[in-house]
Amino acid sequence: MTTKTLTDHLNWRYATKKMDPAKAVSSEKIDAIVEAVRMTPTSSGLQPFELIVVTNRELRAKIAKASYGQTQVTDGSHLFVFAAWDNYTAERIDEVVQMNVDARGDLPTLRAYYDSLKANYLTRNPQINFEHAARQAYIALGVALVAAAEQEVDSTPMEGFDPDAVDAILGLKERGLRSVVMMPVGYRDTGGDWLLPMKKVRKSRDAIVTQIV
Numbered sequence: 001m002t003t004k005t006l007t008d009h010l011n012w013r014y015a016t017k018k019m020d021p022a023k024a025v026s027s028e029k030i031d032a033i034v035e036a037v038r039m040t041p042t043s044s045g046l047q048p049f050e051l052i053v054v055t056n057r058e059l060r061a062k063i064a065k066a067s068y069g070q071t072q073v074t075d076g077s078h079l080f081v082f083a084a085w086d087n088y089t090a091e092r093i094d095e096v097v098q099m100n101v102d103a104r105g106d107l108p109t110l111r112a113y114y115d116s117l118k119a120n121y122l123t124r125n126p127q128i129n130f131e132h133a134a135r136q137a138y139i140a141l142g143v144a145l146v147a148a149a150e151q152e153v154d155s156t157p158m159e160g161f162d163p164d165a166v167d168a169i170l171g172l173k174e175r176g177l178r179s180v181v182m183m184p185v186g187y188r189d190t191g192g193d194w195l196l197p198m199k200k201v202r203k204s205r206d207a208i209v210t211q212i213v
Contacts, residue, residue, distance in 0.1 A: 006146070011200060013149035015156045016072065018193035019186035024077035029151040033080075033185070036147035040140040044117055046096050048088065048133035049140060050177055052081040052170055059169060066165035067182070072156050076186030081170065082141055083177035084133035088121040134180040141181050148185055158182040 030053070037051050054060055055078055063081075064073040073079055085092060097114045104110065121129060141157060148155040159181055166172070166179045188196060 006150075009149040009152075010146070012152070013145070013155070014195060014198075014200065016154040016186070016188045016193060017156070017195045018189040019072050019075040019154060019184065020189040021075040021186075023187040025153050025185055025187070029153050030078055030185070032151055033144055033147045033153065037080075037140045037144050040143045042136040042139060043132070044096075044114075045100070046088075046093065046133075046136070048085040048092070049137035049180075050083050050175075051140070052083060052172075054079040054081060054170070062169050063161070063166055063182075066169065067158065067161035070158065070160060070184075072158070072184035072186070073182070075189070076154075076156075076184035078185045080144060080183040080185065081166065081179055082137040082181050082183070083167075083170075083172050083179045084130060084137045086130050086133075086173075086176050086178050087126040088118075088124075088129045088133070090118055090122060093118050093121070130178060134178075137180050141183060144183055148183075153185050154188045155183050155185045158184065 034051065034053065040047075042048065054063070057074070060074050060079055063079065064070065067073050093114055097111065100110055100114075101107075145155055145157060161179075161182060163179045166182075167177070170179070172179060190196060
């Protein structure tokens with residue numbers, strides 16, 4: 001049996017436009033994707049976002065309305081919502097410091113590094129900090145898309161939604177979070193997705209890569 005490569009999985013995946021509501025993704029596959037998100041590398045190891053996995057049909061119906069009627073939100077079996085910290089705070093950074101201390105010991109260089117980080121981050125405009133946190137959430141989205149492909153689960157990266165409405169539906173503001181991107185997961189509707197038979201289009205290596213030696 002031939003083992004599929006990462007490139008094989010990436011060629012297989014596409015931004016699924018129509019999912020089959022009769023097919024649900026197993027908990028084992030969802031757990032594998034969630035674990036990949038948890039293991040995502042982030043700036044200074046802060047992981048300044050949370051992943052909300054929504055299966056509740058009523059909530060997903062409300063989110064679909066806030067997503068301009070995109071049916072993947074309700075036809076997929078799970079909806080991943082990536083929500084970034086609305087700001088960096090001393091408490092949030094100190095929690096990461098304590099995690100490091102618990103795992104690696106109380107190293108002087110560790111505390112000095114995060115003290116320097118706080119001196120930089122805590123004086124910045126909250127919007128700048130949110131945008132930085134949001135970029136970390138996008139790293140996690142990329143990892144999640146690849147992890148879903150590895151599990152042969154269909155997914156769609158989705159920015160087309162009203163973040164304020166989604167935040168209200170999920171009660172994110174009260175938790176100091178703001179939704180930045182979503183990813184419905186499920187299985188493609190092989191007879192109803194217009195994009196499925198289309199050839200994958202990507203720039204050539206020469207067009208997208210500059211190698212400096």
